[in-house]
Amino acid sequence: MPLALLRDEVRVAFLGRTSTEDQQDPRQSLMRQLGNAKTALPQSWVVVAHFYDVESGRMELDQRGRGGHYDRFDIPIARDGGIADLLSEAAQPDRRFDVVICESIARVARRAYEGLSVERDLERCEVSLFAANETISVSGSRAQRILQRRLNQSVAEYEVLNTLEQFWGGLCTHLREGWNIGKPCYGYKAKTYRHPNPSKAAKGTTKTRLEPDGPCGETVTQMASWAYYDSLGVDTIADLLNADLAKFPPPTPPGKTRARGSWSSSSVSDILRNPKYTGYQVYNRRATRSRRGKVNDPIKWVWSREPAHEPLIPKWMYDELTARRGARRRSRISAEPNRHPQTRRTYAFRAMVFCPCGRRMVGEPRHGRTYYLCRPSNNRGRPDKYNGHPKTLYLREDALLDAATGFLADRVFGLERRSILEAQLAAVDDHEARENEARGARLVQAMDDLSKKQNSVLQQAMDGDPDDAFTKALRSRYNELEVQRAELAAKLSTANEPTSTGPKVPTAEEVSLLDSLPYLAVNLIQAPADLLRALFEVVQLHIQVHEEGNRATLTVTLPADQIPQVTGTAERIGDQMDPQEAPGADARERLWGSISCPR
Secondary structure (H helix, E strand, C coil), X not given: CCHHHHCCCEEEEEEEEECCCCCCCHHHHHHHHHHHHHHHCCCCEEEEEEEXXXXXXXXXXXXXXXXXXXXXXXXXCCCCCCXXXXXXXXXXXXXXXXXXXXXXXXXXXXXXXXXXXXXXXHHHCCCEEEECCCXXXXXXXXXXXXXXXXXXXXXXXXXXXXXXXXXXXXHHHHHHCCCCCCCCCCCEEEEEEEXXXXXXXXXXXXEEEEEECHHHHHXXXXXXXHHHHCCCCHHHHHHHHHCCCCCCCCXXXXXXXXXXXXXXXXXXXXXXXXXXXXXXXXXXXXXXXXXXXXXCCHHHCEECCCCCCCCCCCHHHHHXXXXXXXXXXXXXXXXXXXXXXXXXXXXXXXXXXXXXXXXXXXXXXECCEEEEEECHHHCCCCCCCCCCCXXXXXXXXXXXXXXXXXXXXXXXXXXXXXXXXXXXXXXXXXXXXXXXXXXXXXXXXXXXXXXXXXXXXXXXXXXXXCCCHHHHHHHHHHHHXXXXXXXXXXXXXXXXXXXXCCCCCCCHHHHHHHHHCCCCCCCHXXXXXXXXXXXXXXXXXXXXXXXXXXXXEEEEECCHHHHHHHHHXXXXXXXXXXXXXXXXHHHHCCCCEEEECCC
């Protein structure tokens, strides 16, 4: 027992804490805490100092007492500091107090570990910690007081954890039913519904779902189209958007003072990574409080059970874009050499060659030749992920150059390119694709009909008495139509998904894109390395190695809006090279590939 407690007058320091202002009124809470503490004090004990904070009791102890939130409230209690100042003064020999009192041990900390740490630090300084809801006595069994204290600390931690778990469960249920949380993301606007609980609806409480927001929604769809069909990077997409801000309005952040008035690569990337645009409600993507906004692992995301609003990006397209980002992870988009001072060369097919395991194959010079290899043993920590994969898979660059340049010379810039493509397309069965297209047209028509019905019902409901039974029935009918429209939107997203039986057969207009390209009577394999790399990039060359390792599929894409760039690159190659004999037919017989035309 500290000797100070045996004196006639005991000096007391009050320790208070209240949560942030969105949880309770800090002014009234601290006044109540001080009043309860003074009531519980023995007659000869006097409060001489006041320490309090306005912060969460679940914060780490080293982060406590640093806020200045108390300045915003008219608290009629002279503040001598926070909990950090209390502990600092307690360690001084000339401290102003002998004991510390709080309303309850939960006011010290909500977690038992932090509460015990504060209690132990005070004990080392011979300063006792008392609580108004516990027995204050300088005699009797100390073990009994400790037992009561530990029980109170356990109850305090249980209460906060139980409350958080129940709140989280209710939040997840709210979201899984398709309701929105927070401000709508760019491209959507909030559509308000009456609260399903009649008592809350009577108070004016509402719930919201998402619906497309005109030009902003169209902008999101266009961004996904550029990223998927044209394989454009976020920097290029941002430049295209900034070229016509009237057509593609930039997003406005919550703090309008931070608005740039233009698109940035980070804003484009955030939109393309947001799964809400697939029509599902998704929550817990970021650890806003615990990890300062870092993105959580997708396994921790909470999804609605079914699509809750009209998608702006089809789910299959979002999944494909996500897979592409993983494949190109840590790969530069530009053709310039790496900025590292030890860089000596670059590779013609960097980030274009993919192993059957899904990994991007990397270039490596060996014995005077350049190889592209996949070595999964470098994947430290996950030896089981690539079971059955060869120890190392090699592919020579000269063989790829021979195949790729011959492929482009014959099928893209050759005299017989049109007849080769038409012969290939004649063998494609597009029956399933045409059925999907027809089904999609029927779904679009059905959605238009539902929208007209909704507008008619909404107009009648707005003209009627809100308390009339007929008006209430109209509201119920409107909600039923909205559910049907969401179901049709989900089916439309599935109908637009590419079939696994083969590519969509292009139209005659799309095939005519080949006629816009120049003919090249040169040996492309001898073209300057920088121009050849530029040509590979502009035609979006993709090389997928097969399982056996000695075969590969070459795919190029000719976007309609990129034809001038393709033509310009090809003409620059032609201007710098003399017409030469193209690779022999025997070499070209080993080449195979497919041309993916834009939709």
